[in-house]
Amino acid sequence: MRLGVMGGTFDPIHHGHLVAASEVQSLLDLDEVVFVPTGQPWQKSEREVAPAEHRYLMTVIATASNPRFTVSRVDIDRPGPTYTLDTLTDLRDQRPDAELFFITGADALAQIVSWKGVDKLWDLAQFIGVTRPGYELSGSGLPAERVVLKEVPAMAISSTDVRERVRYGHPVWYLVPDGVVQYIGKHSLYRPGGTDPRADI
Ligand code: ATP
Ligand code: MG
Secondary structure: OEEEEEEEOOOOOOHHHHHHHHHHHHHOOOOEEEEEEOOEEHHHOOOOOOOHHHHHHHHHHHHOOOOOEEEOOOOOOOOOEEOHHHHHHHHHHHOOOOEEEEEEEHHHHHHHHHOOOHHHHHHHOEEEEEOOOOOOOOOOOOOOOOEEEEOOOOOOOOHHHHHHHHHOOOOOEOOEOHHHHHHHHHOOOOOOOOOOOOOOO
16 A cells, blocks of 8 residues: 655645645555644744644644545654654554655755654655745755655645734635635634634634
8 A cells, every 4th residue: 555644734734735745646646645743843843833633623624525635643642843753653553564655845855854863764755755836846965766756736835824814814715725714713723812722622
């Protein structure tokens, strides 16, 4: 079984994530793509990240209609910061028969070399780097046989931009799935002082 792994903060999930996952699923004939929302993201500790349970539920809502998409709690249920090495190790333990394909955007790809246990990562998964508007997709410094580069439809969307838009009352329709727009509104996410403190809804 060929299993795509789409890791991310998903704060919130948007159509850039979904298009990238869908395109790679098709290009590589993956049986499934599992979305893995991070726990406490170690690279983003300088800013407040929405509670993991909200990010997880928005990811479930966004992926529910695609029979090949699933969501894993493996990172949000593990205490402490999320490292991709732990994500892939846990997924391999859970799915020993699966061949893993880790999908990552051009911006995150450039940072891989700084990740914990980078040498061990190549044994756990094939890395798929996807194009992202505004970032250069180059595998420099990464082992060419371990990173496959793929062009995906350009979606100039970021979670940062979505959060800013919500904060300033600008629309996010069509940038994120309808259910995610409604979830953000229902829980007053990304509004100053508005974040629902009940992470365990
Ligand atoms: P933030 O602005 O908070 O960093 P983000 O939009 O970059 O959010 P992440 O959750 O950080 O989203 O990204 C998860 C993964 O999805 C990363 O590998 C990232 O490169 C990739 N990705 C995010 N947005 C896009 C996009 N528009 N096109 C292609 N890949 C994307
Ligand atoms: Mg990002």
